[in-house]
Each structure stands twice: as structure tokens, then as C-alpha cells.
Amino acid sequence: xxxxxxxxxxxxxxxxxxxxxxxxxxxxxxxxxxxxxxxxxxxxxxxxxxxxxxxxxxxxxxxxxxxxxxxxxxxxxxxxxxxxxxxxxxxxxxxxxxxxxxxxxxxxxxxxxxxxxxxxxxxxxxxxxxxxxxxxxxxxxxxxxxxxxxxxxxxxxxxxxxxxxxxxxxxxxxxxxxxxxxxxxxxxxxxxxxxxxxxxxxxxxxxxxxxxxxxxxxxxxxxxxxxxxxxxxxxxxxxxxxxxxxxxxxxxxxxxxxxxxxxxxxxxxxxxxxxxxxxxxxxxxxxxxx
Numbered sequence: 001x002x003x004x005x006x007x008x009x010x011x012x013x014x015x016x017x018x019x020x021x022x023x024x025x026x027x028x029x030x031x032x033x034x035x036x037x038x039x040x041x042x043x044x045x046x047x048x049x050x051x052x053x054x055x056x057x058x059x060x061x062x063x064x065x066x067x068x069x070x071x072x073x074x075x076x077x078x079x080x081x082x083x084x085x086x087x088x089x090x091x092x093x094x095x096x097x098x099x100x101x102x103x104x105x106x107x108x109x110x111x112x113x114x115x116x117x118x119x120x121x122x123x124x125x126x127x128x129x130x131x132x133x134x135x136x137x138x139x140x141x142x143x144x145x146x147x148x149x150x151x152x153x154x155x156x157x158x159x160x161x162x163x164x165x166x167x168x169x170x171x172x173x174x175x176x177x178x179x180x181x182x183x184x185x186x187x188x189x190x191x192x193x194x195x196x197x198x199x200x201x202x203x204x205x206x207x208x209x210x211x212x213x214x215x216x217x218x219x220x221x222x223x224x225x226x227x228x229x230x231x232x233x234x235x236x237x238x239x240x241x242x243x244x245x246x247x248x249x250x251x252x253x254x255x256x257x258x259x260x261x262x263x264x265x266x267x268x269x270x271x272x273x274x275x276x277x278x279x280x281x282x283x284x285x286x287x288x289x290x
Contacts, residue, residue, distance in 0.1 A: 025075050025083035029090040030059055036086075037078040038071050045069065048261075050089060059086060066244050066258050102135045102265040117144045119170040119284045120163075125149050127256050128174065128211045135266055136277060143285045153184065156191045165200040172280030178205020202283045204276040209234055212259060214273035219262045 034047045038061070045061030048068060052058075057073040071077075075085040121140070123129050129149045133140070140147060150159065153175055165171050173191075178184045188203045208214050209228075212235070217224050226241035228234050239246035239255035246252060266274055 025077075025085040027087050028079065028084040029088065030073065030086045031089065034079065036061060036084075038069075039076050039078060039083075041069075043069055043071075057088060064243055066254070102138070118168060119145060120172070121145055121147045121280060121284065122150050122159075122171060122173045123147060124153060124174070124176050124211070125151055127260075128176070130256075130260060131211055131214070131263065131269075132174070132277060134260065134263060135269065136281065139281060143281070145281070145284055153187050153191075156187050157194050160191050160194045160197055160201060165194075165196045167200065169200065170284050171197075171201045172284045173201065173203045174276060174280060175203060175205035176211060177207065177209055178203075179207050202280060204279055206270070206273045206276055208270075208272070210238075211273075212238060212256065214270050215259055215263055216268055216270055219264075219268040220259065 030047055030050055032047050035044065036047065036059075037044045043061060043063065045063040045068070047059055048062045049060035049070075050057065050073070051060070051070075053070070058070040059073050060068045060070050062068045073086045073088065075083075077084050077086055121132065123132060126149050129147050132147050150156070150173075153173075156173070160171065163169075163171060173188075175184050175188060178188065184205065188205075191203060192198060192201060194201075206214055213225050220242075222242075226238065228237035228241065235252050235256075236246050239252050242255065244251070244255040244258065246255065262268065
């Protein structure tokens with residue numbers, strides 16, 4: 001015999017009693033990058049933070065425009081259309097093997113950075129420097145190699161001459177859009193003719209218009225980087241095309257920080273950049289490079 005209200009036997013799915021019932025939400029530990037929808041407001045975003053505010057644990061969801069909104073941890077979310085009840089992050093297990101850095105190398109535990117050597121890595125701008133430091137910072141700290149931004153390479157030959165390269169004082173220079181026949185390639189050729197440069201300066205580059213494009217589109221959740229028309233400032237146009245604020249230099253800076261935040265390791269970068277940076281580090285850390 002069926003007891004009314006227990007849910008046994010055939011039921012009218014259109015009845016008010018049944019339609020009020022929601023599917024049971026499964027408990028789910030919240031994780032960074034998880035894309036969720038808040039059922040009540042319809043807000044959709046990726047998890048970027050889990051904090052305790054006023055004694056309540058809240059989760060921050062960042063939408064595709066870079067806006068972040070906080071919601072109480074608990075029920076009321078959808079993950080791929082499935083109702084979920086968010087629980088605190090699962091405790092991280094202690095790795096049994098050696099720790100791997102963002103660049104894929106084995107971390108040096110209890111590291112005390114080496115005294116900075118005279119050799120340097122030069123990159124074109126702050127964004128390049130931030131990306132290299134984020135992924136290869138541990139490796140460079142071990143070797144005592146400093147990364148410095150150039151703010152463009154138009155005056156590269158003069159900058160190299162002022163640096164006075166030589167044995168034990170090497171330069172590894174990373175250049176944007178270093179392709180055959182480009183302005184950058186002609187500047188690089190002139191720079192290598194500076195006295196002391198041959199054998200002590202290595203100039204390598206990637207094919208991208210800007211270091212932004214060295215981040216894999218998949219890391220940003222897009223199929224490909226948008227094409228920016230000629231005559232439009234590339235970074236401003238890119239921020240706009242990605243649906244980010246773009247009207248001021250500060251907006252563009254924040255757009256880059258949002259992109260950089262999606263880079264967790266070398267696997268989020270294009271091989272055309274990875275190989276060049278590794279070559280520069282090898283050049284600077286070779287036994288005769290000090």
C-alpha cells in the first residue's frame with residue numbers, strides 16, 4: 001500500500017506538490033576555477049576566492065567581464081546544470097614526492113635566493129617580466145638571475161653598449177614578434193654587432209605580437225585569440241575584444257592581471273615561448289656564463 005506523501009507509485013508531475021520539489025543537491029567541495037551559477041540571481045562565474053566574511057564563508061564568482069560577486073557557501077548553485085551544495089575546499093594532501101615548480105623543474109626546498117649575479121634577463125616590458133617571473137621565478141632565484149623590463153627595444157644596441165657585456169656579464173634578451181624580416185629582427189642584428197656582444201649576448205624571441213598571446217587561449221576559456229585590426233592599439237583592442245574594461249591604461253593593466261591570473265604553470269603557455277625562455281636561462285647559467 002502506498003502512503004500519501006512518501007513518493008511511492010505513479011505521481012502527477014504537474015501537480016503543485018511535486019513541482020515544488022527540487023532535485024537533491026549533492027555536496028561538492030569548492031575549487032578554484034569551478035564555473036558555477038547562482039540559482040537565485042542567475043549570476044554565472046568562475047570561483048576566484050573562498051573567504052570568511054563576518055563569520056560566514058563566502059565564495060567569489062568572477063563573470064566573463066571580470067566582475068566578482070560574493071555568495072554564501074552552501075546550497076543554491078548549479079554546476080553544468082546540476083544542483084550542488086558547496087562545501088569548504090577539500091584539504092590538500094601533502095605530496096609524497098618532490099615539489100614541482102610552475103616551470104616544471106624540481107623545487108629547491110628551503111631556498112634562500114642566491115646573490116644576484118651580473119648577468120641579466122631583459123624582456124620588452126612589465127607584462128613580459130611579470131609572466132617570466134611568475135613561471136620561472138624559482139629557477140631564476142636559485143641561479144641569482146634578475147629579470148629587467150626594457151620598455152621596448154628601439155634603443156637596444158645603445159642599452160647593450162651601456163651594459164658592457166663580457167665573460168661573467170651576459171645578457172639573455174627576449175623579444176616580441178621576432179620573425180624573419182621584421183623590424184625587431186633588424187634591431188637584433190644591429191644589437192649583436194655591439195662590442196662584447198658576440199658570445200655574451202643571446203637574443204631570442206617568440207612570434208607573437210605581444211606576450212599576452214603566449215598564454216594559451218584554452219587557459220582563458222576561449223577558442224583563439226581575437227584578431228585586432230591594424231591601426232588599433234593592440235592591447236586596448238584585445239581587452240575590448242575579450243569583453244574587459246579597456247578605456248584607460250589602468251583598465252588595460254587590469255585586463256592583463258586577469259589574464260596572468262589564469263596562468264598556473266608552464267602548461268598554460270605556448271611552446272614557442274617556453275623553449276625560448278629555457279634557452280636563455282641555459283645560456284646565462286652555463287659554466288662559462290658567470
